[in-house]
Amino acid sequence: MELLDNPKKSIIRISKPIIFATFFESLYSFADSFWVAGLGAEALASVGASFPILIIFYAFAWGLSIAVSSLISRSLGENNIKKAEKAVYNAIILAIIYSLFVIFIFYPNVDFILNLMNVNLLDAVLYSKTLILGTIVLNLADVFYGVFRGVGRTKIVMIATIVGCLINIILDPIFIYTLKLGVLGAGIASVVSIFISLLILIFYYIKTKPLKIYKKIDFEIIKDLLRVSIPSSFNDVIVAGTFFFLTYLIMMFGNDKDLAVFTGALRITEFGFVPLIGLSSGAVSVIGALYGAKLYKKVREAYLYTIIYGLILEFIIFSLIVIFSDYLAYIFSYGDISLKEPLSKTLKIVSIYLLFIPFTFSTSSLFQALGRGEGSFLISIIREFFHISSSYILALFLGYLGICIGWSLGDFFAGIISLFIGIYVLNSLNPKTSKVP
Numbered sequence: 001m002e003l004l005d006n007p008k009k010s011i012i013r014i015s016k017p018i019i020f021a022t023f024f025e026s027l028y029s030f031a032d033s034f035w036v037a038g039l040g041a042e043a044l045a046s047v048g049a050s051f052p053i054l055i056i057f058y059a060f061a062w063g064l065s066i067a068v069s070s071l072i073s074r075s076l077g078e079n080n081i082k083k084a085e086k087a088v089y090n091a092i093i094l095a096i097i098y099s100l101f102v103i104f105i106f107y108p109n110v111d112f113i114l115n116l117m118n119v120n121l122l123d124a125v126l127y128s129k130t131l132i133l134g135t136i137v138l139n140l141a142d143v144f145y146g147v148f149r150g151v152g153r154t155k156i157v158m159i160a161t162i163v164g165c166l167i168n169i170i171l172d173p174i175f176i177y178t179l180k181l182g183v184l185g186a187g188i189a190s191v192v193s194i195f196i197s198l199l200i201l202i203f204y205y206i207k208t209k210p211l212k213i214y215k216k217i218d219f220e221i222i223k224d225l226l227r228v229s230i231p232s233s234f235n236d237v238i239v240a241g242t243f244f245f246l247t248y249l250i251m252m253f254g255n256d257k258d259l260a261v262f263t264g265a266l267r268i269t270e271f272g273f274v275p276l277i278g279l280s281s282g283a284v285s286v287i288g289a290l291y292g293a294k295l296y297k298k299v300r301e302a303y304l305y306t307i308i309y310g311l312i313l314e315f316i317i318f319s320l321i322v323i324f325s326d327y328l329a330y331i332f333s334y335g336d337i338s339l340k341e342p343l344s345k346t347l348k349i350v351s352i353y354l355l356f357i358p359f360t361f362s363t364s365s366l367f368q369a370l371g372r373g374e375g376s377f378l379i380s381i382i383r384e385f386f387h388i389s390s391s392y393i394l395a396l397f398l399g400y401l402g403i404c405i406g407w408s409l410g411d412f413f414a415g416i417i418s419l420f421i422g423i424y425v426l427n428s429l430n431p432k433t434s435k436v437p
Contacts, residue, residue, distance in 0.1 A: 001093055001230065005407050010282075010286045010302075011279065011282045011283055011286050011302060011305065011306060012282070013282075014149070014152055014154050014281075014282035014285055014286065015106070015154075015167045015278040015279050015281065015282030015283075016154075016279040017065065017155045017157060017158035018149065018154050018157060018158070018277070018281045018282060019151060019274055019275050019277075019278030020158045020161075020162070020278075023271070023274045024158075024161045024164075024165035024166075029269075030271075031168055031169045031172050032047055032168075032172065032186040032187075032189075032190060033048075033164070033263065033264065033267045034172075034174050034331060035172040035173055035177075035186060035331060036182075036183055036186055036330065037264070037331075037332045037333070038176075038177075039176070039182060039183070040257060041256060041257050041260040041339060042123070042260075043123055043182065043183050044260040044263055044264065045124075045257075045259045045263065046123035046124040046127060046183050047123075047124075047127060047183065047186070047248070047263065047384065048259055048260065048262070048263025048266075048421045049114060049124040049247060049259065050106075050124050050127045050128040050131075051240075051243055051263070052192075052240040052241070052243040052247060053110065053114070053128050053131075053240070053245040054112055054128065054131055055236050055237070055239055055240035055243065056236070056237055056240040057102050057106060057131075057132055057135055058138060058236070059136070059233040059234070059235075059236035059237050059240065060139070060233045061095065061098075061135070061138050061139040061142040062094060062142060062236055063150075063228070063229035063230065063231075063233030063234075063235070063236065063373075064091055064094060064139070064142065064143060064146065064225065064230060064233075065073045065097075065142035065143060065145050065146035066146065066229065066284065066368050067091070067146070067224075067226070067227075067228035067229035067368075067373070068088070068091040068143060068147055068150060068224045068225060069086045069146040069147070069150040069227070069230050069281070069285060069288075070150070070284055070288050070368050070369055070371060071084070071150070071221070071224055071225060071371075072084045072146075072147060072150030072151060072211070073085075073089075073150045073151075073152075073285045073286075073288035073289045073292070073369075074086050074288045074291065074292040074369075074371060075087065075287070075292070076150070076151065076289060076292070077288065077289035077290065077291065077293045077418070078292045079294070081092075081211070082214065083221070084150070084151075084211055085211045085212045085213065085214040086216065086218045086221045087147075087150075087212045087215070087221055087224075088143075088211055089213050089214055089215050089216065090217060090218055090221045090225060091143045091146070091147070091220050091225060092140065092143055092213075092437055093217065094148040094222065094225060094226075094229075095136075095137065095139035095142070095143045096139070096140070098139060099135045099136035099139045099140075100136070101302070102132060102135045103132060103133065103135060103136070104124075104175050106132060107129060107132050107133065109130070110125055110128045110129050112218075113268070114128070116168075116244075120132050121160075121172035123182065123183035123184070124183075126183060126184040126187070127183045127184065127186065127187045128187075130184060130187030130188055130191065131187050131190060131191065132193060133191070133235045134187075134190070134191030134195075136397075137194050137195045137198055137359070138352055140192055140198055141160075141194055141198040141201060143190055144198070144201040144202065144267050145157050145160075145161075145201070146183065146207060147210070147211070147280060148201070148203070148205075148210070148261050149281055149284075149285055150285060151210045151211065152285060153208075153210055154225075154282075156200075156201065156204045159200065160197040160198075160200040160204075160248035160398070161197060161202050163196065163197060163200060164193040164194055164196055164197030164200075165193065166191050167192070167193040167196055168192075168193035169329075170414040171188075171189035171192060171193065172185070172189045173339045174189075174413050175188050175189045175370070180257055184255065216350040218360050220321075220434050224371070225373065226288050227274065227373050227374075228368060228371060228376075228412055229373065230373065230378055231373030231374045231375075231377035234322075234377050235269050235364070235376060235377055235379075235380035236380075238380050238381060238384045239384060242384045242387050242388055243386065243389070245388055245392075246262075246387075246388075246391060246403060247259065249392065249395055249403055250262055250389065250400065250403060252401045253400055253402075253403070254399065254400040255276025257338075257342075258342075258400050260339060261339055261343045261346050261375055262333075262346060262350075262400075262403070262404070263332075264329070264331070264332030264333070264339070264343050264346075265343060265350045265351075265404075266350065266415040267332065268321065268328050268332075268347060268351075269321065269347070269351050269353075269354060271317070271353065272314060272317040272318065272321065272354040273354075273357070275310070275313040275314070275317070276310050276313070276314065276357060276358060278363040279306050279309060279310050279361075279362075280306065280349060280360055280361045280362060280364070282306075282367075283302055283303070283306045283362065283365045283366070283369065284365050284368050285365060285369075286289045286302050286369075287299050287302050287303065287365070287369035287370070288368075288369040288371075290302060290368075290369050291371075295431040299426065299429065300426045300429075301364060301423055303363075303366050303422060303426060303429040305418075306358075306365065307358050307362045307419070307422075308361045309358060310358030310361065311358045311361060313382075314354045314355055314357065314358055315355060317354060318351050318354045318355055321347060321348075321351045321354075322348050322351065325347040325348050326340075326344050327409075328344075328347060329341070329343035329344035329347060336352075346404055347402040349405055349408065350404050350408060350410075351408075352408035353407055353408040353410075353411035356411040356414070356415030357410075357411055357415065358415075359414075359415035359416070359418045359419045359422075360379055360382075360414050360418045362409070362418075362422065362424075363379050363418040363419065363421055363422035364376040364379045364380065364418075366422055366425060366426075367379070367425070371426075375421075375425065376382075377429060378421075379414075379418050379421070382414050382417055382418065383410065383411065383414035383418075384409035384410075385410075385414075386409070386411070386413040386414045386415075387406070387410035387411070388410070389406075389410070390406035390407070390409040390410040390413070391403045391406030391407055391410065392407075393406065394406040394409070
């Protein structure tokens with residue numbers, strides 16, 4: 001089986017297409033923010049204020065994608081094809097049920113949630129509601145992304161994501177400016193482009209049939225999927241809670257311009273996540289298969305390699321962001337040039353966190369690959385606890401600047417703790433039951 005080959009080569013082979021796919025996936029929110037920035041600081045702040053809400057609603061989709069990828073790779077490692085086939089159908093059912101729940105329960109309450117963050121922007125309401133209506137499209141697309149990653153076919157993930165992103169980039173200015181829909185147009189463009197990506201994934205699945213879809217609800221399969229997806233989803237919910245709190249904190253110690261600056265800085269540094277998300281996703285598939293085959297020494301090798309390679313890549317990205325911060329700042333300040341200088345300064349401070357996320361991401365992926373979603377949840381709690389506490393304490397003394405410094409400081413503490421946890425988990429794997437490769 002390909003996933004049981006040399007862990008380093010397997011992770012790189014699987015990660016490369018995912019890295020390209022994730023890069024273009026990041027362009028979804030980047031493109032929205034870029035084009036919306038031309039409307040001014042308030043419009044950019046509206047997109048930023050919507051971010052915590054959208055993370056909450058999309059959290060289960062991302063968690064389910066990880067869960068189905070982990071279950072399929074573990075099943076294939078155990079040579080249990082039927083179990084992998086059951087995972088596909090049951091994941092689709094869960095995605096549909098959750099989508100309907102989000103639309104009917106949360107859609108009517110977007111205004112209320114935004115008010116809790118001390119945000120009173122109509123564009124934020126319209127943008128959020130549009131993307132919530134597209135939840136079912138995103139959830140189904142993420143399920144198929146997870147399935148293809150689980151079987152090691154990541155090129156189609158890259159192709160579908162790139163096509164969707166390019167369409168989004170083309171449609172954004174048309175809907176925002178030509179049709180004069182403003183921020184609402186950015187939301188519509190995103191939903192349409194994700195729908196096209198979904199159609200590509202479905203067509204390719206029907207054509208190639210990597211796994212048969214075993215059409216039977218299996219509560220054991222559902223239990224396994226939920227065990228990984230729910231903690232993974234709560235990871236994102238906790239992240240949303242952090243941004244919810246930070247938005248409130250920024251509006252308390254600053255204003256909507258500060259929120260626009262912080263939003264722009266995070267959008268730019270999101271690209272620093274790209275290699276790490278690809279590596280982590282590849283690690284989930286490879287480590288899951290190795291764990292299923294009880295090749296525990298290779299599990300350790302794959303985990304440590306992910307961290308080391310991630311550190312090298314993140315240092316390069318951090319250095320580039322700092323060097324070109326003035327040029328990068330212009331991307332989100334061309335509509336309001338007064339944002340350029342503070343955005344450049346914020347970038348240099350906030351981007352420091354990229355140096356520490358290889359530890360948290362790799363350890364979280366280790367837990368997901370082993371089917372221990374609760375461990376991944378723990379890592380997320382640790383990370384966001386330090387984000388919130390560091391930002392709040394420093395904000396009391398330094399205001400908005402303290403929030404920026406606290407963000408990076410939080411990742412430093414979380415990264416060190418995550419590394420020790422990951423090593424402890426590796427040492428706990430029973431060497432007596434390990435197979436010799």
